[in-house]
Amino acid sequence: xxxxxxxxxxxxxxxxxxxxxxxxxxxxxxxxxxxxxxxxxxxxxxxxxxxxxxxxxxxxxxxxxxxxxxxxxxxxxxxxxxxxxxxxxxxxxxxxxxxxxxxxxxxxxxxxxxxxxxxxxxxxxxxxxxxxxxxxxxxxxxxxxxxxxxxxxxxxxxxxxxxxxxxxxxxxxxxxxxxxxxxxxxxxxxxxxxxxxxxxxxxxxxxxxxxxxxxxxxxxxxxxxxxxxxxxxxxxxxxxxxxxxxxxxxxxxxxxxxxxxxxxxxxxxxxxxxxxxxxxxxxxxxxxxxxxxxxxxxxxxxxxxxxxxxxxxxxxxxxxxxxxxxxxxxxxxxxxxxxxxxxxxxxxxxxxxxxxxxxxxxxxxxxxxxxxxxxxxxxxxxxxxxxxxxxxxxxxxxxxxxxxxxxxxxxxxxxxxxxxxxxxx
Ligand code: DP6
Numbered sequence: 001x002x003x004x005x006x007x008x009x010x011x012x013x014x015x016x017x018x019x020x021x022x023x024x025x026x027x028x029x030x031x032x033x034x035x036x037x038x039x040x041x042x043x044x045x046x047x048x049x050x051x052x053x054x055x056x057x058x059x060x061x062x063x064x065x066x067x068x069x070x071x072x073x074x075x076x077x078x079x080x081x082x083x084x085x086x087x088x089x090x091x092x093x094x095x096x097x098x099x100x101x102x103x104x105x106x107x108x109x110x111x112x113x114x115x116x117x118x119x120x121x122x123x124x125x126x127x128x129x130x131x132x133x134x135x136x137x138x139x140x141x142x143x144x145x146x147x148x149x150x151x152x153x154x155x156x157x158x159x160x161x162x163x164x165x166x167x168x169x170x171x172x173x174x175x176x177x178x179x180x181x182x183x184x185x186x187x188x189x190x191x192x193x194x195x196x197x198x199x200x201x202x203x204x205x206x207x208x209x210x211x212x213x214x215x216x217x218x219x220x221x222x223x224x225x226x227x228x229x230x231x232x233x234x235x236x237x238x239x240x241x242x243x244x245x246x247x248x249x250x251x252x253x254x255x256x257x258x259x260x261x262x263x264x265x266x267x268x269x270x271x272x273x274x275x276x277x278x279x280x281x282x283x284x285x286x287x288x289x290x291x292x293x294x295x296x297x298x299x300x301x302x303x304x305x306x307x308x309x310x311x312x313x314x315x316x317x318x319x320x321x322x323x324x325x326x327x328x329x330x331x332x333x334x335x336x337x338x339x340x341x342x343x344x345x346x347x348x349x350x351x352x353x354x355x356x357x358x359x360x361x362x363x364x365x366x367x368x369x370x371x372x373x374x375x376x377x378x379x380x381x382x383x384x385x386x387x388x389x390x391x392x393x394x395x396x397x398x399x400x401x402x403x404x405x406x407x408x409x410x411x412x413x414x415x416x417x418x419x420x421x422x423x424x425x
Contacts, residue, residue, distance in 0.1 A: 014068030023412040029201030031269040031278040040193040045244040053409030056357040059142040061152040076125040097166040103387040104154040113156030143172030145177035149412040161197035180410035192253040215402040217295040239284040268316030275318040293323040295398030309387035343391035355403045
């Protein structure tokens, strides 16, 4: 938390309080797809996700509050460009609901808050993502989670179920980014959505060996937004309602049990099956939605080849509403799997390309031979020559722009203020 001042046009100074926070992204292993209430953002099924480490991908948000900024009203700059808050319904709802929670908080909580009168102040917010430029990864989850978390800290609120329900109204998947480790979002049953909230299943310390390889195949913005894709799927896909009613409830239980038992084989199989079923519902939508591309499908085949080559499941792919794979893998196998995948899918078509993060940093493999040599140099155990050969055979199935090697991480954090006085613009 920091305190500073702003100067009005007549030269007088006024107090400003602020806080800077960081927030992670998350990748679901039982996917959220479909809303039963669009205005409250209530899902047709529960979902569960792994929170990724913030050292590789995060949103940084500074929220400031003052009764005396140069203009009235809440304002927000995203990656340096101002958004029109008043015309963005989700932002309006987030500010309105956080003010309501602050007003309704017990006196003891309000006494701790840095903002005494939430209706007298405007919030001016600066938010940016530190995703590697090439990543093309979704940022609404970390973005809304960070805004809600920073507002809650300024208002003296803990990360209560009510606070997660506000993040859910910003973007559904954002409620899961309010916690680290393994996080569930229960769909809830009530019409007002008060029981559609997120909670932590296990902290990151529970399974620190869990790592993720993000295979960036495209940096293009998705052609069908999640919100509109979900609407069409709910209206047209019989498979989607079958999935929500008959598949997800049991899968949620099995998935949480597998994660708690650190049973990678079950976790991995369920993850791959759930991704495949989500994309099958997209194909069953009319007109169909295609998020995966040829490279995505080739990566799916490569992962199955690797698992077959090992004689057990060592890697699990999952795809959100885009062509980039996230591959969950345990630490003991991550470098081997990375090297094998790079044999089939050389990374790098520009200076900024290659592998970032993790121990695999610096791998930029431009040829099959180079890739295979790296494997030999690394003395990769368990990798049979036939498997390397198979990978070489599917080489050039497609190039990757970048691979991000990351791991399971913690929830949002308060950090020291590090921004300039943007509210003086
Ligand atoms: C495929 O949370 O982005 O990533 O609630 O409309 O903002 P809105 O959708 P969003 O959808 C995420 C869909 C998904 C699956 C998931 O994260 O569970």
